[in-house]
Amino acid sequence: MPDWYASAMTELKGGHWIVVGATGGLGTAISRLLAREGARLTLSGRNPDKLAALARELGEAVVATIAADLSVPSGPAAIASAAQSDTGVDGVLYAAGVVAFGPLGELDDDTFDEVLLLDFVAPVRLLREILPQLNAGSVVVHLSAVVAETPMKNMAVYSAAKAALSGFSTAMGAELRRHKVRVLDVRPPHTDTGLHTRPVAGQAPPLGTAHGVEAVAQRIVDAITDGEKDLPAAAFADL
Ligand SMILES: NC(=O)c1ccc[n+]([C@@H]2O[C@H](COP(=O)([O-])OP(=O)(O)OC[C@H]3O[C@@H](n4cnc5c(N)ncnc54)[C@H](OP(=O)(O)O)[C@@H]3O)[C@@H](O)[C@H]2O)c1
Known part of the structure; x- marks a missing residue:
């Protein structure tokens, strides 16, 4: 019998997706693409005005x-509660996050907490809360970062939080495979x-030329529909 996991293409049309961090740069761009492909969206963000504006823009796609x-x-739990519907959930995309810069000795406890909560703990809590709603064939997408592969000085806590999320995604992919749920890091x-x-602490070092947000978002959506199992930084090299 063919293994479901080996050929797990994903149809977006009609599927119910939760986008967390939908008000951010990548979250908004990905939400637009999912809506264009016919997905039904539960959108979450921190800023209610930005969230309302995006919902107006995307119209009937937003449920x-x-x-x-x-x-x-209570944040992740509220999102899981708001997403409840008769159809269940076909995809969860976690695109919230914060960054902090600077040498370790200059970072205070509030900064540690905020980075670890947003970049690691919240997606863990969200996935636990949403598990009962996930349909067979659904996809969980976590945006970690290139620094999960190549940790950087003066970004140590951010790098470590992203590496933790990346490791969590790999382990959950193995754990959820028998439920036909794909986890994409x-x-x-x-x-x-x-x-x-807009870091929560410090100032960014020179980071080189940035990739275009639309191209990065499209590459992520292509990975979702094409059934890819992992999306490393190298996958964006040719954009
Ligand atoms: N941009 C990059 O170069 C890059 C590279 C690699 C990985 N990433 C990762 O990709 C993800 C998206 O990044 P982005 O560039 O799109 O960042 P962004 O534009 O700053 O968006 C960040 C998102 O996180 C939300 N957020 C922040 N603090 C929150 C809180 N306490 N509660 C709820 N939501 C909160 C923001 O909500 P509001 O806007 O509503 O406040 C926004 O939706 C992040 O995890 C980031 O680490 C980004």
Whole structure:
């Protein structure tokens, strides 16, 4: 019998996707592409005004919106609750996150907490909360980062949080495979969303030329539909 996992292409049309961090640069670009492909979307972000504007733009594709703070346990739980429907969930894309820069000695406890909560703990909590709603054949997508593969100085806590998310994704992929759920760890390179201009601490070092957000978003959606199992930084090299 052919293994489901080996040929797990994903049809987006009519599927119910949750996009968390939909108000961010990558989250918005990916939400637009999912809507264009005919997915039904539950959108989440922190900023209610940005969330409402995106929902207006995407119109009938949006079945629910939920403004939630992911730094507290009730945030992921509220998203799971808002996404409940008769159809279940066919995809979850976690595109929220924060970055911090600077040598370790200059980072305070609040910075540690915020980076670890947003970049690691919240997607773990969200997946646990959403598990009962995941349909067979669904896809869970986590945006970790190139620094999960190549940790950088002055970005040690961010690099470590992203490496933790990447490891979690790999382990959950193995754990959920028997439920026909694919977990895709995406490790994008520096992308022109402006993330590095609004760190929770420090100042960005020179990061080189940024990739275009639309091209990065399209590559991620292609990986979802084509059944790819992993999306390393190298997969974006030719964009
Ligand atoms: N851009 C890059 O170069 C790059 C490279 C590799 C990986 N990534 C990763 O890709 C993901 C998306 O990045 P991006 O560039 O699109 O960043 P972005 O434009 O700054 O978006 C960040 C998102 O996170 C949300 N967020 C931040 N703090 C939150 C909180 N406490 N509660 C709930 N939501 C919160 C923001 O919500 P509001 O806007 O509503 O406040 C926004 O939707 C991040 O995980 C990032 O680490 C980015």
